[in-house]
Amino acid sequence: MDKKEIVSMLEEISSLLDLKGEDKFKISAYSRAARSISQSTDDVVSLIREGEAKKIPGVGEALSKKLTEFVETGRLTFLEELRSSLPEGLPQLFNIHGLGPNKVRTLYEQLDVKSIAELEYACKENRLVTLKGFGQKTQDKVLDEIARFKENSEYRLLDVIHETAASIASLLDKLSGVERYEFTGSYRRRREVIHDIDCVIKFKSGERDKLFAALGKLKGVKEVRETQNDLVSLVWENGIPVEFIIVNKAEYPLAVLHSSGSKEFFAHLKEYASTRGYTLGMRELKRGRDKINFDSEEEIFGQIGLQYIPPELREDGDAVVAAAKGNIPELVTEEDIRGIFHVHTNWSDGAEPLDRMVAAASKLGLSYFGLSDHSKSAFYANGLDEKRLKEQGRLVDEMNKGLKDFFVFKGSEVDILADGKLDYSDAVLKTLDFSVGSVHSKLSMKKDEATKRLTAALKNPYMTFLGHMTGRLLLGRSGYELDMDEIIKTAARNRKIIEINANPHRLDIDWRFIKRAKEAGVRFSINPDAHSKEGLADYRYGVSIARKGWLTKEDLLNTMSLEEVKKFLKNAKS
DNA sequence: GCCGTTTTCGGCCCGACTGTTTTCAGTCG
Numbered sequence A: 001m002d003k004k005e006i007v008s009m010l011e012e013i014s015s016l017l018d019l020k021g022e023d024k025f026k027i028s029a030y031s032r033a034a035r036s037i038s039q040s041t042d043d044v045v046s047l048i049r050e051g052e053a054k055k056i057p058g059v060g061e062a063l064s065k066k067l068t069e070f071v072e073t074g075r076l077t078f079l080e081e082l083r084s085s086l087p088e089g090l091p092q093l094f095n096i097h098g099l100g101p102n103k104v105r106t107l108y109e110q111l112d113v114k115s116i117a118e119l120e121y122a123c124k125e126n127r128l129v130t131l132k133g134f135g136q137k138t139q140d141k142v143l144d145e146i147a148r149f150k151e152n153s154e155y156r157l158l159d160v161i162h163e164t165a166a167s168i169a170s171l172l173d174k175l176s177g178v179e180r181y182e183f184t185g186s187y188r189r190r191r192e193v194i195h196d197i198d199c200v201i202k203f204k205s206g207e208r209d210k211l212f213a214a215l216g217k218l219k220g221v222k223e224v225r226e227t228q229n230d231l232v233s234l235v236w237e238n239g240i241p242v243e244f245i246i247v248n249k250a251e252y253p254l255a256v257l258h259s260s261g262s263k264e265f266f267a268h269l270k271e272y273a274s275t276r277g278y279t280l281g282m283r284e285l286k287r288g289r290d291k292i293n294f295d296s297e298e299e300i301f302g303q304i305g306l307q308y309i310p311p312e313l314r315e316d317g318d319a320v321v322a323a324a325k326g327n328i329p330e331l332v333t334e335e336d337i338r339g340i341f342h343v344h345t346n347w348s349d350g351a352e353p354l355d356r357m358v359a360a361a362s363k364l365g366l367s368y369f370g371l372s373d374h375s376k377s378a379f380y381a382n383g384l385d386e387k388r389l390k391e392q393g394r395l396v397d398e399m400n401k402g403l404k405d406f407f408v409f410k411g412s413e414v415d416i417l418a419d420g421k422l423d424y425s426d427a428v429l430k431t432l433d434f435s436v437g438s439v440h441s442k443l444s445m446k447k448d449e450a451t452k453r454l455t456a457a458l459k460n461p462y463m464t465f466l467g468h469m470t471g472r473l474l475l476g477r478s479g480y481e482l483d484m485d486e487i488i489k490t491a492a493r494n495r496k497i498i499e500i501n502a503n504p505h506r507l508d509i510d511w512r513f514i515k516r517a518k519e520a521g522v523r524f525s526i527n528p529d530a531h532s533k534e535g536l537a538d539y540r541y542g543v544s545i546a547r548k549g550w551l552t553k554e555d556l557l558n559t560m561s562l563e564e565v566k567k568f569l570k571n572a573k574s
Numbered sequence B: 001g002c003c004g005t006t007t008t009c010g011g012c013c014c015g016a017c018t019g020t021t022t023t024c025a026g027t028c029g
Helices: A003-020 A024-039 A044-049 A061-073 A077-084 A090-095 A101-111 A116-124 A136-152 A158-173 A208-216 A252-260 A263-275 A297-303 A318-324 A354-363 A386-402 A426-430 A447-458 A484-493 A511-519 A539-548 A562-573
Strands: A178-184 A197-203 A221-228 A231-236 A241-247 A278-280 A285-287 A290-292 A339-343 A368-374 A407-415 A434-438 A497-501 A523-527
Touching: A003 A024, A003 A044, A003 A061, A003 A077, A003 A090, A003 A101, A024 A061, A044 A061, A090 A101, A090 A116, A101 A116, A116 A136, A158 A178, A158 A197, A158 A539, A178 A252, A197 A208, A197 A252, A208 A221, A208 A231, A208 A241, A241 A252, A252 A297, A263 A278, A263 A318, A339 A354, A339 A407, A339 A434, A339 A497, A339 A523, A354 A368, A354 A386, A368 A386, A368 A434, A386 A407, A407 A562, A447 A484, A484 A511, A497 A511, A497 A539, A511 A523, A511 A539, A523 A539
Parallel strands: A197 A241, A339 A368, A368 A407, A407 A434, A497 A523
Antiparallel strands: A178 A197, A221 A231, A231 A241, A278 A285, A285 A290
């Protein structure tokens, strides 16, 4: 039993109660408890076992009993009864953007819709338009969203894949018959969303067949899809497809190269190789009839006359063109990051007090961070009014005096209001070291208005970073539309820093956009948008996105030393 | 279902947006 199971149990109850139309405050009590437990730094399971569940904020008498039952027996009668009172597929419908509890209930009660498949059928038969509260537009939108859901539901965020890959790695490390292995595919390229995990394995001579059999029996395998030639195709217990490609020593480097790049990239590579008189295949490289041997990917690139191309860049032909000219830059690495911005504490909606965040960041080897709790308009996040902001500033000053190898910059994640103004006056913003301008209320879907709002904010000298901007481009939520070129132009002209939001659940920024902005001369910062100690380390995901955007150390603010950053931020305000 | 230096009962984060209405309900962040 772990924390995650408890959290998902509570979340499930919450959404089932929602479907039943229960009291909304009761519903939110469950989701509040789930959030509280997932953010808790205590050993929640032990706490519950010891009968101390009520010490968890948001857990009272009733929940305490349920949690105890769940932890002790692994089951919860209440949840089981709740489940059996509703059709199994119904909660699925929540995945369709725009459908909430009331609409789903209407669909079930009036049309007997119990699953996404049935919903799609009902739309196609034009049955939604007859329902009260529904109309043509809603039906069209539901159909669109179903299509989007189908397209995206098979993709997972990078951090989820990362976790699964790590557990696979620990199993492979112990498996005899494995000489070497490398995760390849879009995971190695560090895409933000990933469909499956690919892994190339070099087998120990003579142990090929044994290895084939062993892979299908790994702990964590849910299903063996197929085994043929050099491929073992599995489904992992969490539903993620995993493909192992098993090759010999001679094939290994090219198999890794082939499996790591996108199809488009490999086609460009192949074409380039042929102009140099080589035939590049999936498993062998030939010059005329002669097979060429090599021990590493580096040697293959060298052989066909290309500079080494880091995996993150192996998306399209651009990297091949650049490598031919020797123009692949030295990309930023995790070690280059000296500090981070966009950090929350429990003054607004973070989980930890400031001192614990400082200690955790320091432990990660960082030498500064920028504190940015929410501004006053973000009531839902307990945003700071001017008075509390000032008070927090005093706390930071006091703390900085006592710190030897760490520095906290005073800042705010300041809301960009509907008219493009910021949530604090210039006089207040002036007292801060920096600010991250963010839009929280929904941006109007109208492209012109949304762009106008952001460009107005970009012109404010007291907004340092443009945060949260391209919004939910991924995983099925259509973001707001913006005129990106206009944003880039204005950001460059006003010397703004664009934040690379490294929170793996947000991933607000697309590397294609980063590349365009870089070319326009915009500078970036990797900001983790950390709400907990664990969240601080998310800057690592930001590094991989930065690399995909071809960023070097020079393109980032937070590769600067503390003294340089201080100077930079001071100049930025003047 | 939780919680209390206003309260053991009566509140609970709130505003924007969309599409459906003919003055508002539902959903989202």
